[in-house]
Amino acid sequence: MYQYDQYDQQMVDARVEEFRDQARRRLEGTLTEDQFKPLRLMNGLYLQLHAYMLRVAVPYGTLSSMQMHALADIADKYDRGYGHFTTRQNIQYNWIKLEDAADILADLAKVEMHAIQTSGNCIRNISSDHFAGAAADEVTDPRPYAELLRQWSSFHPEFSYLPRKFKIAVIASDTDRAAMRLHDIGIQIVEKDGTLGAAFYVGGGMGRTPMIAPCINEFVPLDQLVSYAEACLRVYNRHGRRDNKYKARIKILVHEMGAEEYTRQVEEEFAHMLKRGIEPPFAELERIRTYFEDPLFEEGASADIDRSDPDFALWVDRNTVAHKADGYVSAVISLKPVGGIPGDATAEQMHLMADLAKDYSFDELRVMHTQNIVLPHVRKADLHALWTALDEAELGAPNLDTVEDIIACPGLDYCSLANARSIPVAQQISERFAKNGKTEALGQLKLKISGCINACGHHHAGHIGILGVDRKGVENYQLLLGGSEAEDVSLAKITGPGFDEAGIVDAVETAADVYLRERQDGERFLDTYRRIGMTPFKEALYG
């Protein structure tokens, strides 16, 4: 995986010292909160419901064992013994003290990590396919391009004060595992006539106005990738609205300007950028690429798996994914135990996952946007030992992509923006389905819960989505059906009037029962919904 060069390290170290001075001045009183707030936000430090919250960037979701150990140490030393993995492949700590914040950033810098640009109206952490470099279906590893864009976007002076925050995802397969078309820019590395290029999708997003990004260029040569991204940002920076934060995202610009006109202006700007010669030298991309070369996979690794233990066999069936190398799989560690808090991991669990990555996955882990952890390169022969260790640490839940594998934002339990709690609803739903035994029959059913319209829990993209709202001071939950963030992307629709906390759990089960009754051979929940439409679900839900 990528390792900092002297420039990366100098930039991060300098930022730590800069923030240390800013925090000192705030504590001494020479900076007011109004003056300090934008400075702390540039370093990922929010003030949330109960305390300061620090969001740490995990570039394209990739972590080394050493980095995961460091994250665990921070949870132990500075927080309350746990961290929360987020829907943008980052990690958040909920109980940070301002007086510790600079020391935490210094500890992060020692393992080549930071919290820069995890907040504010700038280009945020670049996300990617959590199976990148391991997936059997990718045309190339997308991470070198994500890293190139990380370097380009870090401290980019022109894009440090955009109209609104800006999120980029990079993938390299037709299967979309990164919600690529629901980003401000989604980039898919594609192959055409034996040559790799980048398809640009611009103007997607969730939030209060969900939109699916249209493709504005099907094939940008990879040696012009940065110039094209720069052109997309420049047009947005020039025309994006700054008078209304709810209309400031690029999706609104593309929608109001029209994709055709936006594309025309991007192409015009792109032609200008090509003359400017901002593209990094090819040698730099090659330097980056060397860090993402395949590990030394064992030739002839056994493909046999002893499935005599039914619990292990179920975990293998549900939580392992095909790998490009024979005898290997990618193994998903679920952070969704029944009744647990989606995405939370204790320091002990983080240390264990780091150790297991060292023992079984070439020292590497990935954070999934679905709030689970991946060990990307595991020999099939090692799976039983891996599962045994995970299961003993309550990390062996066999529920990937099932109704129990719920995405949930922190909601009103932690977030100052939230209108309703998300986590208790997720807990009750996972308990309900674990108890009623329908999980296996339901198969793939992606359930996503947000505690407010900002949609950090991706409710628009759930096969079943739940949106928490405030109705006269009381939590209320809207049910949505038919969303997808995958290659068959679609936006979920609201079924009708909302439900209270108990009612929404019943409503999810009712919708699941409609699917079980109406489905045809091979159909997922989403397929059945798309075939039969909303009406049968509404009839079952509202009579």
Added chain:
Amino acid sequence: MRILTGNDLKTGAVTWWTGSDWSLHVEDAVDVTGNEDEIARVEEAERRVNVPYAIDAEMHQGHPRPAHIKDRIRALGPTVRQDLTLKPADPEIRNWVI
């Protein structure tokens, strides 16, 4: 009634104005109706609290209870981690929040 809340500058902890100081416990909060802006201004200037603001509350069993669920969760801690709340041993505390 109106009660004043904020976050401790150094720790970020939720605090409540007691009339002379800041407390971690909402039970200690006093009615500041009419004086909230002046108290907030002075206390923020003295850096004893971060971004103070007043909220609506009502008396409940002899103590202030914030009117809105968001403030009740702020007062107690996350409902899903009772071990991290200010009253981890109180099985009835959920009823106070919800």
